[in-house]
Amino acid sequence: MAETYIGAPIKRREDVRFITGTGTYVDDIKLPHMVHAAILRSPHAHARIRDIDTSRAEALPGVVSVFTLKDIGELDATVPIRMYKIPGLDKYLQPSLARDEVRYVGEPVAVAVAESRYLAEDALDAIDVDYEVLQEVMDVREAMEDKVLVHEHNGTNLAGVHHVSIGDADKAFAEADYTRREEFRVHRFTGNPMETRGIVAHFDRGKGELRVYGATKLPHLNRQTIAAFLQLPEHKCHFEENDVGGGFGIRGELYPEDFLIPFASVRLGLPVKWIEDRREHLLAANHSRQVTCELEIAARKDGTLLAIRAQIYGDMGAYVRTHGGLVPCSTGALLTGPYRIPNYQAKIHCVMTNKTGLGTLRAPGRVESCFYRERMLDMMARDLDLDPVELRRKNLVTPEEIPYEIGFTRPSAHPTILDSGDYASALRQALERFEYDEMKGIRGLQEDGRYHGVGLSYFVKNTGGLEPYEGARMVVGEGGGVSVFLSIAQLGQGHETAMAQICADALGVTMDAISVFHGNTDLSPFGWGTFASRGTVMAGNAVHLTALQLKDKILEAAARHLDVDASGLTLEDGNIVQPGTEAPALPLGELVAHMRESITPEQGVPELEATAYYNSNNITHTYGVHLAHVAVDPETGVLEVLKYLVVEDVGRVVNPLMVRGQTVGAAVQGIGGVVLEELVYGESGQLLTTTFLDYLLPTSTDVPPIDDLVLEEAPSPYNPLGVKGAGEGGIVGTAGALGNAVSNALGIEVKDLPLSPDRVRAWIRARGDG
Amino acid sequence: MSTKSILNLTVNGKAYEKLVEVRMTLADFLRNELDLTGTHLGCEHGVCGACTVIMDGEAVRSCLLLAVQAEGATLETVEGLADGDRLHPLQAAFQDRHALQCGFCTPGFLMTATAFLKENPSPTDAEIREAISGNICRCTGYQPIIEAIGQAAPEAGGKPRE
Numbered sequence: 001m002a003e004t005y006i007g008a009p010i011k012r013r014e015d016v017r018f019i020t021g022t023g024t025y026v027d028d029i030k031l032p033h034m035v036h037a038a039i040l041r042s043p044h045a046h047a048r049i050r051d052i053d054t055s056r057a058e059a060l061p062g063v064v065s066v067f068t069l070k071d072i073g074e075l076d077a078t079v080p081i082r083m084y085k086i087p088g089l090d091k092y093l094q095p096s097l098a099r100d101e102v103r104y105v106g107e108p109v110a111v112a113v114a115e116s117r118y119l120a121e122d123a124l125d126a127i128d129v130d131y132e133v134l135q136e137v138m139d140v141r142e143a144m145e146d147k148v149l150v151h152e153h154n155g156t157n158l159a160g161v162h163h164v165s166i167g168d169a170d171k172a173f174a175e176a177d178y179t180r181r182e183e184f185r186v187h188r189f190t191g192n193p194m195e196t197r198g199i200v201a202h203f204d205r206g207k208g209e210l211r212v213y214g215a216t217k218l219p220h221l222n223r224q225t226i227a228a229f230l231q232l233p234e235h236k237c238h239f240e241e242n243d244v245g246g247g248f249g250i251r252g253e254l255y256p257e258d259f260l261i262p263f264a265s266v267r268l269g270l271p272v273k274w275i276e277d278r279r280e281h282l283l284a285a286n287h288s289r290q291v292t293c294e295l296e297i298a299a300r301k302d303g304t305l306l307a308i309r310a311q312i313y314g315d316m317g318a319y320v321r322t323h324g325g326l327v328p329c330s331t332g333a334l335l336t337g338p339y340r341i342p343n344y345q346a347k348i349h350c351v352m353t354n355k356t357g358l359g360t361l362r363a364p365g366r367v368e369s370c371f372y373r374e375r376m377l378d379m380m381a382r383d384l385d386l387d388p389v390e391l392r393r394k395n396l397v398t399p400e401e402i403p404y405e406i407g408f409t410r411p412s413a414h415p416t417i418l419d420s421g422d423y424a425s426a427l428r429q430a431l432e433r434f435e436y437d438e439m440k441g442i443r444g445l446q447e448d449g450r451y452h453g454v455g456l457s458y459f460v461k462n463t464g465g466l467e468p469y470e471g472a473r474m475v476v477g478e479g480g481g482v483s484v485f486l487s488i489a490q491l492g493q494g495h496e497t498a499m500a501q502i503c504a505d506a507l508g509v510t511m512d513a514i515s516v517f518h519g520n521t522d523l524s525p526f527g528w529g530t531f532a533s534r535g536t537v538m539a540g541n542a543v544h545l546t547a548l549q550l551k552d553k554i555l556e557a558a559a560r561h562l563d564v565d566a567s568g569l570t571l572e573d574g575n576i577v578q579p580g581t582e583a584p585a586l587p588l589g590e591l592v593a594h595m596r597e598s599i600t601p602e603q604g605v606p607e608l609e610a611t612a613y614y615n616s617n618n619i620t621h622t623y624g625v626h627l628a629h630v631a632v633d634p635e636t637g638v639l640e641v642l643k644y645l646v647v648e649d650v651g652r653v654v655n656p657l658m659v660r661g662q663t664v665g666a667a668v669q670g671i672g673g674v675v676l677e678e679l680v681y682g683e684s685g686q687l688l689t690t691t692f693l694d695y696l697l698p699t700s701t702d703v704p705p706i707d708d709l710v711l712e713e714a715p716s717p718y719n720p721l722g723v724k725g726a727g728e729g730g731i732v733g734t735a736g737a738l739g740n741a742v743s744n745a746l747g748i749e750v751k752d753l754p755l756s757p758d759r760v761r762a763w764i765r766a767r768g769d770g
Numbered sequence: 771m772s773t774k775s776i777l778n779l780t781v782n783g784k785a786y787e788k789l790v791e792v793r794m795t796l797a798d799f800l801r802n803e804l805d806l807t808g809t810h811l812g813c814e815h816g817v818c819g820a821c822t823v824i825m826d827g828e829a830v831r832s833c834l835l836l837a838v839q840a841e842g843a844t845l846e847t848v849e850g851l852a853d854g855d856r857l858h859p860l861q862a863a864f865q866d867r868h869a870l871q872c873g874f875c876t877p878g879f880l881m882t883a884t885a886f887l888k889e890n891p892s893p894t895d896a897e898i899r900e901a902i903s904g905n906i907c908r909c910t911g912y913q914p915i916i917e918a919i920g921q922a923a924p925e926a927g928g929k930p931r932e
Contacts, residue, residue, distance in 0.1 A: 019848075019851075247872075278813040667911060700899045
């Protein structure tokens with residue numbers, strides 16, 4: 001085979017069902033006798049529950065059941081922390097339904113089940129809850145004072161602290177020519193996949209088995225938790241993801257509803273469906289970002305970076321959810337970026353407030369830390385009268401220094417190591433492609449009456465790893481068709497295509513002979529999930545390794561059949577061939593037919609299948625540059641992004657169509673988050689942005705065409721394929737590049753996000769000429 | 771709350787007579803009563819456009835209409851776009867250009883674009899951008915969708931549909 005599937009822009013096989021409207025998302029599932037659940041949520045940010053009376057609701061026609069925490073009784077469980085388990089966080093876990101107190105607007109209080117979603121929602125209006133409203137605390141600074149406690153019995157809102165200490169930052173600061181201290185804030189926003197969350201749970205009393213549809217991202221982990229909660233054996237719980245309308249961190253995590261809907265099905269012996277509406281999604285599914293950072297930098301006057309120190313505060317909301325301290329800790333993890341900064345000290349605070357819980361959103365913590373660092377570097381360049389590009393170039397880790405061990409930047413047994421890269425080369429190519437030298441003069445008021453500016457950010461992003469393994473199982477069937485069963489889920493990325501490409505190359509069969517199945521706990525006994533840009537790294541390598549094992553088995557079986565030595569055989573395009581001989585090719589399908597019909601006991605079992613896990617604690621790091629040209633209207637404060645470039649080295653591209661799709665999509669998501677989106681809380685801790693009329697997502701007229709350049713200069717030495725994850729590079733640098741561009745345009749120093757018109761106007765007014 | 775009404779309408783060329791709850795939305799009717807689940811609900815308040823269908827030639831939000839408002843109407847949904855196994859030019863272009871990832875918003879974009887190309891069979895990129903600005907996609911960044919609609923325009927726009 002002269003050409004490989006890996007690297008080819010192959011159209012996605014997933015697409016046909018989606019463009020014809022025949023995909024199966026969770027709300028498309030309809031089971032006989034299925035009933036519908038709706039969830040009563042707290043209208044208060046903080047209140048004591050004195051009493052819940054469900055009698056009126058239960059008497060309504062069409063209502064099947066209404067239940068509260070009392071009904072869950074001793075089965076009661078909490079949403080578990082799965083990552084970044086910083087000591088102390090486990091005292092702030094969320095129960096399935098509020099216990100005694102509600103701590104954020106949107107917290108589940110009771111569940112109504114009825115014959116239709118309409119009737120279930122009607123029933124919610126008839127549940128009477130007597131609340132004693134308590135004082136709420138909504139701001140991290142105030143929460144740190146512990147005057148109002150989110151969890152009174154814990155005595156503090158500071159749920160956990162993590163320290164990072166590399167080198168001797170204090171000494172470096174004492175000796176530095178130059179230091180600067182700034183406080184940066186990133187606002188609260190969230191992923192908003194187009195499909196809201198949803199679950200169909202079906203407990204079959206006859207079989208004693210539970211089937212849960214709509215599980216995604218982490219089906220195995222969620223099964224483990226729910227099976228333990230319901231006291232069912234894991235192998236009798238089947239979690240299926242179906243098609244999924246986007247993930248972005250938020251979707252597929254375990255939430256209170258993941259307990260409640262299966263519980264309802266077990267209790268009633270009926271299939272129960274719950275589909276979240278958008279208001280619920282904004283109120284109840286994970287929020288993200290909102291990390292504040294007091295950042296200090298120390299350098300020589302020639303611009304050589306010596307040290308950074310940081311105090312990082314994560315606004316965790318009312319409960320610590322599955323991600324534990326991930327968002328603020330990841331902010332600390334790559335704060336030093338691609339630069340040689342030998343001394344680094346950080347203290348990361350996880351602080352509770354009366355908001356919805358915090359979880360991940362595409363490149364969690366990394367978007368934030370890139371913003372802080374890259375803004376600080378631009379400020380430093382101005383202070384020291386250095387060219388901002390030269391300042392960065394001077395401090396970039398060089399290829400000779402790589403692998404570059406930053407040190408223990410995470411609460412993990414493994415140090416952070418930059419595995420491969422030529423950082424200066426990516427920077428050079430980015431500047432050339434953007435025509436930066438011609439553009440950098442465009443600064444301040446221009447002929448169109450707007451203030452223009454160009455901004456740059458440099459990022460590194462960990463991909464893969466976090467959890468050590470993923471697996472694949474392959475079976476050759478009739479006609480030589482190959483079934484690939486993955487342990488990971490898909491949330492819209494295109495694994496069915498990409499994994500078939502990887503399998504076809506390693507195995508030596510054509511892609512159309514391969515079917516890829518995923519996201520079902522029955523397919524594989526173990527699995528972690530699809531997050532942290534780990535799909536291609538972890539599952540891709542698992543597929544590669546499995547295919548190599550399967551190929552050996554196929555060739556051994558063929559050797560027995562042909563009575564030749566296996567070392568003289570190879571598999572090409574689905575045919576077993578004997579290079580250098582006149583022997584005719586044996587199609588794989590014929591070998592299978594033969595094995596079925598004529599295998600002898602001496603030849604053993606007719607096994608043409610293999611299972612392998614790719615297991616690695618090594619984390620790969622992509623890297624690259626974002627460049628933005630913006631124009632700001634001084635009268636309206638409206639920011640227009642005129643030109644945007646993302647350059648990222650992903651090691652090795654499996655499918656350039658999909659990598660570009662990830663990059664462009666992530667960049668637009670990033671621009672939206674930085675400019676438009678914000679979860680705004682008002683008086684009494686009410687979330688004000690509960691529709692898409694208030695929570696503004698970017699639309700086609702809000703964003704420019706995104707230019708992208710994907711590099712393959714630095715394959716990862718850590719995995720057989722040399723791949724790194726491509727899902728997040730497009731978003732990591734958005735806040736940094738846009739923050740720098742707006743600062744350059746207006747001659748100010750942006751330290752807060754979002755870059756919304758009201759805030760931009762305020763900065764212009766504060767400048768004194770607006 | 772169980773006031774019901776008889777509804778007559780045509781969807782993708784097929785005539786239906788159904789007894790429906792008067793408060794049921796058109797989107798829920800299509801999805802739950804006719805099992806046409808290609809029409810998706812992303813916000814249920816008329817902003818995201820995932821539920822867009824064509825009613826009497828115009829792109830409408832089926833989450834903002836009651837089913838009974840479609841009395842006597844002719845509807846087209848995403849399920850009616852392809853001709854058997856032959857994809858509509860817009861569908862083919864969406865696949866060519868990788869104009870979808872999770873696919874959840876895709877039916878809405880396809881129906882918006884179908885109605886738009888009938889009005890404007892040879893649009894500029896800027897006109898396409900404007901035309902789809904009422905549909906939200908979280909995956910693609912819109913660019914490949916704009917390219918796909920531009921690619922399909924010569925064929926899709928000129929082809930009258932019944």
